[in-house]
Amino acid sequence: MKAFIEKNKCASDSRICKPLKECPQKAISWVEDDDEPLGSRMEIDENLCDGCGICVDLCCGHCIEIK
Ligand code: SF4
Numbered sequence: 001m002k003a004f005i006e007k008n009k010c011a012s013d014s015r016i017c018k019p020l021k022e023c024p025q026k027a028i029s030w031v032e033d034d035d036e037p038l039g040s041r042m043e044i045d046e047n048l049c050d051g052c053g054i055c056v057d058l059c060c061g062h063c064i065e066i067k
């Protein structure tokens with residue numbers, strides 16, 4: 001089981017993103033990407049994510065799912 005972000009719901013704001021700060025595995029990162037409407041995206045490294053689910057409750061946009 002891994003965490004996935006539904007990008008079109010995500011604010012992609014590293015200043016307010018609790019999952020980014022609090023993921024125990026440091027699996028979440030903020031990536032600048034000119035191809036995204038917001039100019040950036042949150043990315044989850046599936047090799048680091050252990051599926052703990054902590055980020056699901058911390059996400060203010062309810063955009064992270066474990067599957
Ligand atoms: S808290 Fe959720 S919606 Fe907000 S930036 Fe982080 S992953 Fe995206």
Ligand code: SF4
Pocket residue numbers: 002003022023024025026027028044048049050051052053054055056
């Ligand atoms: S499920 Fe756990 S390890 Fe994976 S991204 Fe979320 S907080 Fe990090």
